Amino acid sequence: MVASASATVDSPQDQIYVESEWAALRECVYGSPETWVLPVFLSDVKLRAQGEFGEFWANNQGRDVKDAWPELFAEFSSQIKGAISLLESHGVKVHVAGEISAENRKYPRGQDHGVSTPWMRDPFVTIGNNVIELAPRSFFHRRQRFAIREILAATMDRGARYFSQPDGGADDYNEGPGWGYLEGGDVFVLGKDVLVGNSGGCSNPEGARWLQHMLGPEYRVQTVKIDPMFPHLDCVLMTPREGVAVACMEALPEGLPAFMKDWDVFSVPKSLAKGHMGCNNLVLDDRTVVVPSEEALNPVAEALSARQFEVIRIPYRVPCMAGGSFRCAHQPLIRI
Template sequence: MNKTKVVSEFAPLKATVLAQSQFCFPEDPKNSMDTSFLTKENVEFVNNSGGKDVAEADEKLQRDWEQEKIAMQSLLESYGVEVLRPRLLTQHEKDYGKEQGVGYSNFFSRDPFFTIGSFIIEGNLRFMHRRREIFPIRPVLNEWVKNNAGYYFAAPQPDLAEGENSEVGPFIEGGDVVVLGKTVFVGYSGLASNLNGIYWLKQLLEQFDYKVIPVRLHPSILHLDCALSMLKEGLMITCEEAFLDGLPEELKDWEKINVSLAEAANLIANGLPINEQVYVTDQAFTDLIAKIEAKGIKVETLDYHVSRMFGGSFRCTTQALIRE
């Protein structure tokens, strides 16, 4: 029996969940979702596609989006990574999302759950159109825990006593969770995870000798992994503007490849280490690629424009189950 184990963001990736490419915009995106973290191109597409599945709004874009995942799976498997995929949404799930006016999503496997050490933890997503995103992933996790040792937990359901838009939570999203051995950094900007979610995680993990560090982020940054990418021990890509209280003390001595807030919004820091020698990023980021290669790291590139258009990139579309 294998063991669920994620020891860091750059330990050799051996098994991961790679997202599907399904998304239906809320019926009234302007009033039902925060778009402050998206680029201008993204916002225009969102505002013109209310109530529509991406496949309905733009068939070619949908095909290109699906092709990105095919290319990503092929790349990961070429490095010996086991790739698991969530199921597709049922017609009932799609109909329900449209009837409720909130849409539906099955597109970023990083956020609905996360892995820390031997813990698989289902989180809670803040945006209403993402609240049910764990369901197509759950069959993968259920099958995984039958055959692989580890723990499987879920965060408490969000408190809706004050309505669907209540800020109580607890909200905890995988994009905010960054693992470095027994230290876990968790971002919060007001768009995703909140302090109630972080305190719940802290209470759980401290029983197992983990240290959980809240990281306050700029309000235009969706997740911590949009502002921080660990390439290997002692080297990271970071947007220092995004850290309202400065970088965490544990990372201040690390060597930095700095990016701007605008670049972070374009997901330039959301690449994926396969191990300490290989990093995956978008082929569009030519300046960043040169800087990473100058550090002796091989860079694999793909066109991930469509995924980035919907607010996530390589890390967002994967969630590790084994990194050791």
């Protein structure tokens, strides 16, 4: 049976739509607290690993963290569950990523490179009513879609236009027309302006070109150069309200886009952005931001408070150690 093209949703509030980074979060996909298998070191992984944890990761590639470091996994799982509970307490509907089958864990090379479903920002993006499965450069991101395929497909009955970007296949990287790469951590929805980060290791200009083609003239897509030591734009930028940004300016060699030139920007140093994910926080709405409770992030919390935001602090130490804080963990389905 063919689904009716006139299928309707119960309420306009249930319709899939993401207006901006600072619109009120109503529904999202969030990372799973159940499974974390350290990705095998390929060129895409080395951008994430750092410090003492980076050494642990390098020495335990492909191992389940439950076995390799049980105490760390317990703290990690507890902190993700805490974030999900916080969202739900604020009325956000949360879909938690499921499992990836044994065979799909081998996609696309017949090798299991690890499972990173605790961070679900990268395999898709929602822009307006467009739900788009992306073509990440990173192998461990490429198979994340299999943990949420049913969630994404269900959006078609709720006003979404559901698309998939051409996949990158089994090669590490290809260049030229048709070889666009996009990862959700690089994509910012600022109304009709859409930013795509370009560090040289993840999303690329060809991916931004494809996104502009797919979205059409209603949107303006532009790339933002990032220091190669950072994988994604959301490692160096947060936009909690129109006209306000938290940014690592020394990691943006060409600065912010021209339309943001008069914004109030709180600049964080590279050490805070890289070592503690200082820009990668969770915007609940244009008045409320969640920041990890670690002491190193106090300056970010204080800067937001000074700009009249309510700042909520909860523990998130371990996900940050692995290179992904609150924004990396979720991808919205409704922000209106």
